Amino acid sequence: MLKEINDLSLVNSLSDYQVTFNEFNKVLGYFVDEKLVGFLDYSVIYERLEINYIFVKEEYRRHYIAYNLLKYIIDNYNLDITLEVNINNHSAISLYQKLGFEIVAKRPKYYNGIDGYLMERRAS
Ligand SMILES: CC(C)(COP(=O)(O)OP(=O)(O)OC[C@H]1O[C@@H](n2cnc3c(N)ncnc32)[C@H](O)[C@@H]1OP(=O)(O)O)[C@@H](O)C(=O)NCCC(=O)NCCS
Numbered sequence: 105m106l107k108e109i110n111d112l113s114l115v116n117s118l119s120d121y122q123v124t125f126n127e128f129n130k131v132l133g134y135f136v137d138e139k140l141v142g143f144l145d146y147s148v149i150y151e152r153l154e155i156n157y158i159f160v161k162e163e164y165r166r167h168y169i170a171y172n173l174l175k176y177i178i179d180n181y182n183l184d185i186t187l188e189v190n191i192n193n194h195s196a197i198s199l200y201q202k203l204g205f206e207i208v209a210k211r212p213k214y215y216n217g218i219d220g221y222l223m224e225r226r227a228s
Pocket residue numbers: 157158159160161164165166167168169170171172188189190193194195196198199200202
């Protein structure tokens with residue numbers, strides 16, 4: 105079940121990544137039996153949407169949870185979506201490509217000396 109999360113302590117207990125709320129960002133959670141097992145942190149900045157982070161608990165991976173979190177955003181906002189990803193994060197890159205994202209630029213040394221890709225999905 106997908107649900108917007110307003111409780112920072114709930115989402116920040118799930119992974120090392122820590123969400124900080126500001127006026128632009130939102131967190132969508134994925135719940136199994138009322139337990140949070142994944143989340144998508146994203147920002148709606150006027151006419152574009154930026155994915156900040158997506159995470160699924162290890163034991164729940166490969167069940168299309170991340171796919172459905174992203175699909176919800178794609179279906180509910182008719183906006184261009186951008187994100188940055190570590191070039192070595194092949195699972196995430198494959199996930200994004202499956203949902204129509206394309207690599208549009210390389211970000212040299214974006215992740216502690218490791219390059220990143222800027223990926224984009226244009227609104228239809
Ligand atoms: C990346 C991540 C969010 C994927 O979550 P998930 O719920 O397991 O992904 P899904 O089950 O929705 O996968 C959908 C598609 O993504 C790709 N994918 C996901 N995990 C993959 C893996 N380990 N290896 C290869 N492709 C993978 C595949 O194309 C997959 O479709 P398929 O199962 O038909 O092959 C998860 O591995 C994770 O939390 N990783 C750690 C955090 C992270 O790296 N976040 C991205 C930061 S930019």
